[in-house]
Amino acid sequence: MLEQLYFAMEVFLNGLMAGVLYALVALGFVLIFKASGIFNYAQGVMALFSALTLVGIMDGQVPFSHIINATFGTDIHHFGWHVPALFAIFGTVIVMVLFAWIVQRYIFRHLVGQEPIILFMATIGLAYFLEGVGDLMWGSEIKKLDVGLPQGINDTIDQVTYEMFGYGFFIDNLDIVATVVAVLLVIGLVIFAQYSKEGRAMRAVADDHQAALSVGVSLNFIWIMVWSVAGFVALVAGIMWGTKSGVQFSLSLIALKALPVLMLGGFTSIPGAIVGGLIIGVGEKLFEFFMSSSALAGELFGFTISATENWFAYVLALIFLVFRPQGLFGEKIIERV
Amino acid sequence: MLDSAPSTEKLLEVNNIEVIYNHVILVLKGVSLHVPKGGIVALLGGNGAGKTTTLKAISGLLKSERGDITKGSVSYRGADLAGRDPADLVRSGVIQVMEGRHCFEHLTVEENLLTGAYTRKDGKGAIAADLEMVYDYFPRIKERRKSLAGYTSGGEQQMVAMGRALMSRPETVLLDEPSMGLAPQLVEQIFEIVKKINEEQGVTILLAEQNTNVALRYAHYGYILESGRVVMDGPAAELRENPDVKEFYLGMSDEGRKSFRDVRSYRRRKRWLS
Amino acid sequence: MLDNSESYVTEDGRTIGGVVMEMKNITLRFGGVVAIKDISFDIREGEIRAIIGPNGAGKSSMLNVISGFYVPQEGEVLFHGKPRPQLRPYEVAQQGIARTFQNIALFEGMTVLDNVMTGRLNKMSSGLLAQAIWRGKAEKEEIENREKAEKIIDFLEIQHIRKTPVSRLPYGLKKRVELARALVSEPSILLLDEPMAGMNVEEKEDMSRFILDVNDEFGTTIALIEHDMGVVMDLSDRVVVMDYGKKIGDGTPSDIRNNQAVIDAYLGVAHD
Amino acid sequence: MFYREAGDFKTSYTDDNQTFPIKFDRYRYYVVLAIAFGVIPFLINDYWANAFLLPFLIYSIAAIGLNILTGYCGQVSLGTGGFMAVGAYACYKLMTSFPDVNIFFHVIAAGGVTAIVCTAFGLPSLRIKGFYLAVATLAAQFFLVWLFNKVSWFYNYSASGQINAPERFVFGVPVTGANTDAWATYLFCLVFLTISAIIARNLTRGMQGRKWMAIRDMDIAAEIIGVNPMRAKLSAFAVSGFFIGISGALFFAVYLGAVEVGEVFGIQKSFLVLFMIIIGGLGSIFGSFAGAAFLVLLPVVLKLIGVDFLGWPTDIVAHFNLVIVGALIIVFLIAEPHGIAQLWRVAKEKLRLWPFPH
Amino acid sequence: DLVFPSLSYRTGPYAAGGIPFADGYADYFTMLNARDGGIGGVEARVLECETGYNTEKGVECYESTKGEGALVYQPLSTGITYQLIPKATADGIAIHSMGYGRTSAANGKVFSNVFNYPANYWNGASGAINYLMSQGDISGKKVALVYHNSAYGKEPIRTLEELSAKHGYDLTLIPVDHPGQEQKSQWLQIRREKPDYVIMYGWGVMNQVAVQEAANIRFNMENFIGIWWSGSENDVLPAGEKANGYKALTFHGVGDDFPVFDDIKEHVVDAGNAAGAGDQIGTVLYNRGLYAAMLAAEAVKTAQEIHGVADINAAQMRDGMEALEITEDKMAALGLPGFGPSFKVSCENHGGPGLVGMTQWDAAAKEWTLISDFSPSDMDLIQPLIDEDSMAYAAENKIEPSC
Ligand SMILES: Nc1ncnc2c1ncn2[C@@H]1O[C@H](COP(=O)(O)OP(=O)(O)OP(=O)(O)O)[C@@H](O)[C@H]1O
Ligand SMILES: Nc1ncnc2c1ncn2[C@@H]1O[C@H](COP(=O)(O)OP(=O)(O)OP(=O)(O)O)[C@@H](O)[C@H]1O
Numbered sequence A: 001m002l003e004q005l006y007f008a009m010e011v012f013l014n015g016l017m018a019g020v021l022y023a024l025v026a027l028g029f030v031l032i033f034k035a036s037g038i039f040n041y042a043q044g045v046m047a048l049f050s051a052l053t054l055v056g057i058m059d060g061q062v063p064f065s066h067i068i069n070a071t072f073g074t075d076i077h078h079f080g081w082h083v084p085a086l087f088a089i090f091g092t093v094i095v096m097v098l099f100a101w102i103v104q105r106y107i108f109r110h111l112v113g114q115e116p117i118i119l120f121m122a123t124i125g126l127a128y129f130l131e132g133v134g135d136l137m138w139g140s141e142i143k144k145l146d147v148g149l150p151q152g153i154n155d156t157i158d159q160v161t162y163e164m165f166g167y168g169f170f171i172d173n174l175d176i177v178a179t180v181v182a183v184l185l186v187i188g189l190v191i192f193a194q195y196s197k198e199g200r201a202m203r204a205v206a207d208d209h210q211a212a213l214s215v216g217v218s219l220n221f222i223w224i225m226v227w228s229v230a231g232f233v234a235l236v237a238g239i240m241w242g243t244k245s246g247v248q249f250s251l252s253l254i255a256l257k258a259l260p261v262l263m264l265g266g267f268t269s270i271p272g273a274i275v276g277g278l279i280i281g282v283g284e285k286l287f288e289f290f291m292s293s294s295a296l297a298g299e300l301f302g303f304t305i306s307a308t309e310n311w312f313a314y315v316l317a318l319i320f321l322v323f324r325p326q327g328l329f330g331e332k333i334i335e336r337v
Numbered sequence B: 001m002l003d004s005a006p007s008t009e010k011l012l013e014v015n016n017i018e019v020i021y022n023h024v025i026l027v028l029k030g031v032s033l034h035v036p037k038g039g040i041v042a043l044l045g046g047n048g049a050g051k052t053t054t055l056k057a058i059s060g061l062l063k064s065e066r067g068d069i070t071k072g073s074v075s076y077r078g079a080d081l082a083g084r085d086p087a088d089l090v091r092s093g094v095i096q097v098m099e100g101r102h103c104f105e106h107l108t109v110e111e112n113l114l115t116g117a118y119t120r121k122d123g124k125g126a127i128a129a130d131l132e133m134v135y136d137y138f139p140r141i142k143e144r145r146k147s148l149a150g151y152t153s154g155g156e157q158q159m160v161a162m163g164r165a166l167m168s169r170p171e172t173v174l175l176d177e178p179s180m181g182l183a184p185q186l187v188e189q190i191f192e193i194v195k196k197i198n199e200e201q202g203v204t205i206l207l208a209e210q211n212t213n214v215a216l217r218y219a220h221y222g223y224i225l226e227s228g229r230v231v232m233d234g235p236a237a238e239l240r241e242n243p244d245v246k247e248f249y250l251g252m253s254d255e256g257r258k259s260f261r262d263v264r265s266y267r268r269r270k271r272w273l274s
Numbered sequence C: 001m002l003d004n005s006e007s008y009v010t011e012d013g014r015t016i017g018g019v020v021m022e023m024k025n026i027t028l029r030f031g032g033v034v035a036i037k038d039i040s041f042d043i044r045e046g047e048i049r050a051i052i053g054p055n056g057a058g059k060s061s062m063l064n065v066i067s068g069f070y071v072p073q074e075g076e077v078l079f080h081g082k083p084r085p086q087l088r089p090y091e092v093a094q095q096g097i098a099r100t101f102q103n104i105a106l107f108e109g110m111t112v113l114d115n116v117m118t119g120r121l122n123k124m125s126s127g128l129l130a131q132a133i134w135r136g137k138a139e140k141e142e143i144e145n146r147e148k149a150e151k152i153i154d155f156l157e158i159q160h161i162r163k164t165p166v167s168r169l170p171y172g173l174k175k176r177v178e179l180a181r182a183l184v185s186e187p188s189i190l191l192l193d194e195p196m197a198g199m200n201v202e203e204k205e206d207m208s209r210f211i212l213d214v215n216d217e218f219g220t221t222i223a224l225i226e227h228d229m230g231v232v233m234d235l236s237d238r239v240v241v242m243d244y245g246k247k248i249g250d251g252t253p254s255d256i257r258n259n260q261a262v263i264d265a266y267l268g269v270a271h272d
Numbered sequence D: 001m002f003y004r005e006a007g008d009f010k011t012s013y014t015d016d017n018q019t020f021p022i023k024f025d026r027y028r029y030y031v032v033l034a035i036a037f038g039v040i041p042f043l044i045n046d047y048w049a050n051a052f053l054l055p056f057l058i059y060s061i062a063a064i065g066l067n068i069l070t071g072y073c074g075q076v077s078l079g080t081g082g083f084m085a086v087g088a089y090a091c092y093k094l095m096t097s098f099p100d101v102n103i104f105f106h107v108i109a110a111g112g113v114t115a116i117v118c119t120a121f122g123l124p125s126l127r128i129k130g131f132y133l134a135v136a137t138l139a140a141q142f143f144l145v146w147l148f149n150k151v152s153w154f155y156n157y158s159a160s161g162q163i164n165a166p167e168r169f170v171f172g173v174p175v176t177g178a179n180t181d182a183w184a185t186y187l188f189c190l191v192f193l194t195i196s197a198i199i200a201r202n203l204t205r206g207m208q209g210r211k212w213m214a215i216r217d218m219d220i221a222a223e224i225i226g227v228n229p230m231r232a233k234l235s236a237f238a239v240s241g242f243f244i245g246i247s248g249a250l251f252f253a254v255y256l257g258a259v260e261v262g263e264v265f266g267i268q269k270s271f272l273v274l275f276m277i278i279i280g281g282l283g284s285i286f287g288s289f290a291g292a293a294f295l296v297l298l299p300v301v302l303k304l305i306g307v308d309f310l311g312w313p314t315d316i317v318a319h320f321n322l323v324i325v326g327a328l329i330i331v332f333l334i335a336e337p338h339g340i341a342q343l344w345r346v347a348k349e350k351l352r353l354w355p356f357p358h
Numbered sequence E: 001d002l003v004f005p006s007l008s009y010r011t012g013p014y015a016a017g018g019i020p021f022a023d024g025y026a027d028y029f030t031m032l033n034a035r036d037g038g039i040g041g042v043e044a045r046v047l048e049c050e051t052g053y054n055t056e057k058g059v060e061c062y063e064s065t066k067g068e069g070a071l072v073y074q075p076l077s078t079g080i081t082y083q084l085i086p087k088a089t090a091d092g093i094a095i096h097s098m099g100y101g102r103t104s105a106a107n108g109k110v111f112s113n114v115f116n117y118p119a120n121y122w123n124g125a126s127g128a129i130n131y132l133m134s135q136g137d138i139s140g141k142k143v144a145l146v147y148h149n150s151a152y153g154k155e156p157i158r159t160l161e162e163l164s165a166k167h168g169y170d171l172t173l174i175p176v177d178h179p180g181q182e183q184k185s186q187w188l189q190i191r192r193e194k195p196d197y198v199i200m201y202g203w204g205v206m207n208q209v210a211v212q213e214a215a216n217i218r219f220n221m222e223n224f225i226g227i228w229w230s231g232s233e234n235d236v237l238p239a240g241e242k243a244n245g246y247k248a249l250t251f252h253g254v255g256d257d258f259p260v261f262d263d264i265k266e267h268v269v270d271a272g273n274a275a276g277a278g279d280q281i282g283t284v285l286y287n288r289g290l291y292a293a294m295l296a297a298e299a300v301k302t303a304q305e306i307h308g309v310a311d312i313n314a315a316q317m318r319d320g321m322e323a324l325e326i327t328e329d330k331m332a333a334l335g336l337p338g339f340g341p342s343f344k345v346s347c348e349n350h351g352g353p354g355l356v357g358m359t360q361w362d363a364a365a366k367e368w369t370l371i372s373d374f375s376p377s378d379m380d381l382i383q384p385l386i387d388e389d390s391m392a393y394a395a396e397n398k399i400e401p402s403c
């Protein structure tokens, strides 16, 4: 019995950690939504793309080498250098700023004032585009990403808890790092959005593009800035997830894990992303744990419920929403006539 | 009230512009007007005459509504404005107060005002001082400074929108229907403020207004727009005396103001163009 | 003082009936803001009742209470003398109360005709299946109601824009379309929230004519919020004045014109 | 003056209420119908049926369904894939449980079942709005897929968890199974599409359509003028579910023949159909057709150009396809955010004025 | 010409696995064309069609390529195979689902046009258990199956259950939904229940994450066995050092130490005709693609012999496949000595011998090594299952068993 409790606690803790990883992706969504009302479906692909770029720079890969080789009959793959992680990250950030500029200059500038669903569709187009470019640029094979983050069970926690409870808890080192990074990001971003002039302008833009334009806020500037920051957040998420599972296409699918987090936390709330992430992480892990381990579930339904993680988060978020339609921390939906 | 323009220097010049929405709907069919420095110019006309469109054509907000200037030009201080970013224009001192308030709903009243100072670089102190000035002009919104603008009443939002524009320390303000939905004494008050900033700070004002009566009392010069064309212009005092203006825009007949009850059965339509 | 059910005849020969709607001690709060403080007034059948007051006084909120969109914390609404249970807004509309909005609330993606036709929705009863098949009842009903709508469209002189999407119309015409949508439902009570804001005198004259004609021809009771004192004084039978949630005056236009509290709070100067 | 309107007077409201009030349009419509029913079945071959016509017909039905919900009623749904799965599985269970009933009725019944499920998932829309609702509908998407994958009753306990359409006949001609003829499957789907389009058109031009659009454009105002939001929204979910269910059933039974739910009816499908209505035009029946045609043809054309014409290696083509599809979507949205239908309308407006603009 | 459609996937979540296989499949035919002028003098043409490992797109690919004279389909997905079985049978085209697809298709009496030699998923399951039994007694031990929650992953469940009854081990089923990016709960469950062995039927990112998570909870890699689709370089590289010792089943050889690779280098790579980026040669999945191509080419040769025509059609190809015989000599002559088992296909048996071997990952050397012989699986148990399942299919679809 006690045993079961410990298991549950372990699952709980790991759920928290998984939640942080979801939140990292959700943060990027929130930023862009807050600043422009754009529901950026491409956030996941941005994480993939930034991670690909990071690995590419680190390994000195020649971008577009495959096409170059195919058209010119050359045989180049690598520059033959290795860039230290820190510089490579810096380089990737520059690429993401460039990306932000392109996105703004060639896409969203032309879509100012359109309905949200149109903007949403444009980001899906962007997601396809970026995925294709990423593949062409860096190839679609799996890449190992190692920026020196620790990974695997944390022995200290394992031992300490073993001595205390007679059961060693499993916590992944990478998750601990992710948590620290996420907390720092959230604090930074909250301060930025709530108290800086640019942050205020960003929220203004989200409320009413036209009015923001009319008071002299440059949409271009704000959006490039926000997309750059979102690109940076995507990079952070990309590093964490890429370290876990290698850098490859599936990284872009983590966007789907971030959506329920967003719903729960509220599309416009930075702290909401974290809290939502934690609730979702814990919720889905515990649910899976109880359902797959309890005989009860088996008796009830005649089959055990398992592999619930793809939908549980959504259903949980849905239930929350019914009570709070704007998410836990989202901006109030102003209903007036 | 001054009826002659205080200076002859042309600050803002609109030259024979045509505006098309959505590539098909022709709205302005050649509008020209001048605004002298330090003047108050009123743009009058019925619904759909093209006042808002003219103002947006000047401030560059047309683009975000799929509108295009297809002919003519707009220049400010002699420089052509074609292709200029609205933000750029605000930095050079032209700000528009949009029709229908357009407050930032999810920002507080005070934050709304502060966004007005977005382009200013003269320090927190000056901005704080101006904030107080705006609160002096509009005590009502001082009471509501902490509440979300989305929850304030229509009139309060109008004050916020005005205040927000003043926060940018503009040289020229394009005012679109400032009196719409305001209580009578507030209308006067707003126009007093307009006059005050015009006189004290030398702010130039281009004003689109339906409330012809008040507008012509405060403006120096007026243009009357109908279906996308300027049909009449002249110093405000002259316009006030013009019999057609009197009848159609001021609601006066020879016997003075007529009651709204009396218009029911008879109506005479006259248009300069149709 | 008149009794609630008594009717009388005005100077210009219209009959004003008994009280149809009575607001009793309404209090409405939003968090800390008290939008309406303990206000009572009534509306009589066939009259034009104006509600005036400074910005933020709570006028629109009052209409929203009548529409069932806001639920007052205290007080009740009496309809035809009986306390009205808490109804959803669409149920209120079904009782024959139609309205227009301060910030035009038209359906921007639809044509003028479709907008006006929505006003008839409570008069049409054919079900989903009948409409899917169309021929027969649904079609007949559609045509009958279309005739009513066209009548109102003619009446308000907006025939030429019938098929135009509303989003392309200038402000003033939108207001007129909104009025058409409200009128076409043949309401017993019509609530108008600043119908003449943003109009010039000529347009206001037009609007006044429509309002008076409706009141005359259909005997529709009208509650009207308006900031143009000229309009209010000329059109209304009785005026209620609100100031920051409180009622500070109630009476005929001439009473109000000379009410010192009203002059201080709202009019600024005594209006001619 | 290509496009004439002048001289085409209407003397009654019935005339003015027609689907195609302008004579020219009406004739074009009859011609299209005649070709679709009378000519294409004789020209059709396997390749064209499978690569283009069948998916086009079936997706058009789905697009009409989603357009009613999203384009007309303003409720963005990302659950289309899941709802199509409901149609498919309902059809499968019905086909295997009542083998003697004609498949035509199975498909209709599958639409009915989907309508019910869709309505149930529409309940949260009474409180949840906008993108929150869109994301919430993903709950339906993922949950339904999981359910069909998990509960073996749905796939008749087959080991692989897939469902296979048994052979069924209409007038003695097989329309499902491995031995179908292109013209038969084509006509079968075409009949459903035609009926769906007519029903959708009737619903959207009358009061029901107005209620939906009112909710879409401004739900609060709609409620205040008398639209019961619950009934309006749920009826949109139901009608939309009905069409989507039919398309799911046809997709499974007629087009694919066998289905693995997670892949065929995954979230990609939801996006695809949403794309169709946005590129085609929200709130337009014609747009549903146009969008479906566009997105069904696009990959075929891209492949033709890339692989067969330019002879590029497939992987580069595959990646370029993503780039091109993505770019095309964006270019399209920028050029005309309101879709092909709007493009068409503007073209008509210009033609009407041509050659004398203004 | 001889048309070989290749339903590949070079984009999407499974691209990392799809690319090397498709490269190997294409390169081998390119090599044959360049070196021998085709097969029996007729040029081979590979028609690639992108499926993205999506069943629906797979069907589209099938429909759009079958008109080009396709001889045999290699769908590279169990889901797509299931879909194509009835269609291809009706069209008289053969399917070769090598090491995947519907296991009971091994019964040629029912599935006339489907071949899944030389080994199938049930052989794999049995092979894994056999291997474990060779390491020690398995009764009373706990075995967990981590599987891709799709038609593919569900294939071995029945066999493993039967085997568990037979050998007395406990079986725990742990499904992972597509794509499998997040498997925390699954691996916490494993950590909790401490199974002695874990068998994995995974594909795509699910493999990498599983290996990584196994390393994270310090599950002994020695006791972690993947099916052959969970045993490529892709799956273990991201986990680095910690993946050392991980095992995977296979039905063919590893490495590029075979003469045929010299020919590939000479006629394909150096000529600049390598498929894809040309950097996959010698990897596990490349080899498998190459092996599949080789088997197809040999079947063509057999068909050419039987029918005496060089430019064969789909029906003749089917006959060739059914009469295919692979011997050690043949393999050696093809430059692939000892690469795969020798076997003979027959009308009754489309499944080949079902010999499976075991490979292990050496993280330091970054290579897979074969650590066991190709040994038989428990056909006594499997054959009845095959018969049962295929006969059920025959009954359902009113197929008259032939042969
Ligand atoms: N975004 C738009 N798309 C299409 N037509 C438009 C658009 N905005 C305005 N119009 C049209 O342009 C004309 C002029 O409108 P504008 O708003 O400039 O008039 P206005 O003089 O400001 O009127 P009001 O006093 O009612 O505000 C109107 O006929 C209107 O229908
Ligand atoms: N939904 C709401 N939430 C919070 N506060 C509200 C809400 N609706 C109205 N208020 C507040 O209630 C007060 C009365 O608002 P109301 O809109 O009724 O004013 P009004 O008399 O119509 O003014 P105006 O003439 O400016 O339209 C205002 O201070 C407003 O900010």
Ligand SMILES: CC(C)C[C@H](N)C(=O)O
Pocket (backbone or CB within 6 Å): E076, E077, E078, E079, E100, E101, E152, E202, E203, E229
């Ligand atoms: C390469 C693929 C055939 C393997 C895959 N997991 C399947 O069986 O579907």
Ligand SMILES: [Mg+2]
Pocket (backbone or CB within 6 Å): B051, B052, B053, B099, B176, C171
């Ligand atoms: Mg205007």
Ligand SMILES: [Mg+2]
Pocket (backbone or CB within 6 Å): B153, B154, C059, C060, C061, C102
């Ligand atoms: Mg109001």
